[in-house]
Amino acid sequence: MILVILLVLASLALSLLITIPFTGALVRLRANYNPKGLQLDDEGNVEPHTGPVVTTFFGMLARVKRIEGWAGLYKGLMPSLIETAVLTLFAVFALNADPRYRGRTTPPESGIIGTLVYAVFSIILSMPAIIISYRAVTTPYRLPYFRPMYSLRILLTPTERRRPWTLYLTPGLFFAQFLHSAYAIIVLRTVRRFLVPTTPDANAGFEIHPVKFTIYAAIAILSTAILCPLEVIVTKLAIQRNHAAAEYNSVEQEVEPDAVSSEEYSEYSGAEEDVIGLRHEKDPYLGLIDCARRVSQEEGWQALYRVWWFSMLVGVGSAFA
Structure with a gap:
């Protein structure tokens, strides 16, 4: 059993080596802030947006490279x-799932109660x-x-490190992630059970x-x-950092001195630009609805459907999971 688990974890690690570059490009493209109109600076003066304009998945992949x-x-x-390792081990040891027939994002076949337990744990x-x-x-x-x-120290603010539960209080993020998981697991998975059931014998494949x-x-x-x-809203809310006070907009400016000296990729490669542009932290999204509304107003409703074909392929591919 231990050997099987180790082999499964190794295969998952190998799959991540293949998929991480594409996942990273997906996250960057959805997180990129690309407003349509003019913006106001700190003094209220109108200034044009100067961030990168990248509209295609493979264009973002090439830009990252x-x-x-x-x-x-x-x-x-x-x-x-x-x-991935924690979710796999939890499914195997806590829910008695067979590690040989579980994908990275597929809940184990352990009944309704087991699926709900796994869903709650995976969201947490x-x-x-x-x-x-x-x-x-x-x-x-x-x-x-x-x-x-x-x-x-670079990724989290001092507030988030002192009070880790602050991450769960990121405005709108938990609700957006819950809605996404609930729809994918409860709605699509229930429909799949009726329309595309699997046979009791896993070796027999699908009927x-x-x-x-x-x-x-x-x-x-x-x-x-x-x-x-x-998914777009979750991406934008996840990178929105939580601070002790709204006026602090970076690690260096928060209550305690916490400057971190780190090299930027642009310095290492000689480039004079970042891969993507991010929205100013002094004007955060206030929740799921506020994020959807402001993305539509500032970037256009099309921004909510960036790389929509990826979500579609995942949904169709779930029939074979």
């Missing part, structure tokens, strides 16, 4: 690896994991793989009825209209 190199493509690897774990992973991907600073405390599978695929595609905006 050009500015940050291979190291930049694998930002966020360690948080994702730790989250995923909150800090998502925040740390997304900030690791979008930060311009170089983060060492094996110095977690140093990296956390797929063409009409039912088509209906499920159509539902999954239409669900993109709900899931994609939630």
Whole structure:
């Protein structure tokens, strides 16, 4: 059993090595702040937006490679690896799930109660994991793989480190993540059980009825209209840092002196620009609805559907999970 678990963890680590560059480009593209109109500076003067304008997934992937190199493509690897390992071990030891038939994002087949327990645990774990992973991907600073405390000083504010539960109070983030998980697990998974059931024998594969599978695929595609905006909102809210007071907008400016000396990727590569532009922390989103409204007003409603085809492929691919 231990050997099987080790092999599964090794295969998951290998899959992360393949998928992390693409996941990082997805997160960056959805997090990039690209307002349509003119902005106001601190003195109320009108100034044009000067941040990067990147509208395509592969354009973002190429931009990351050009500015940050291979190291930049694998930002966020360690948080994702730790989250995957913890969820896998929890599913195996606590829910008695078979590790050989569990994907990274697939809840174990352990009944309704087991699925709900796993869902609750995954949401509790995923909150800090998502925040740390997304900030690791979008930060311009170089983060060492094996110095977690140093990296956390860069990614988290002193307030968040002193009171870790503050991460769960990030305005709108928990609610957005809960809605996304609830829809994916309760709605889509329930529909899948009726339309695309699996046989009791895992080695026998799937019993797929063409009409039912088509209906499920159509539902999954239409669900993109709900899931994609939630994913964009989760991304934007996750990188929004929590401070002791609104007037403090960086680690160096918060209550305690906590300046961290770290090299930026742009300095290392010789580039004079960051990969993405971020919204000013002095004007944060106040919640899920506020985020959706302001993204639509400032960046256009299309910004809520960045890389919508990825959400669609994940939904359709869940039929084979």
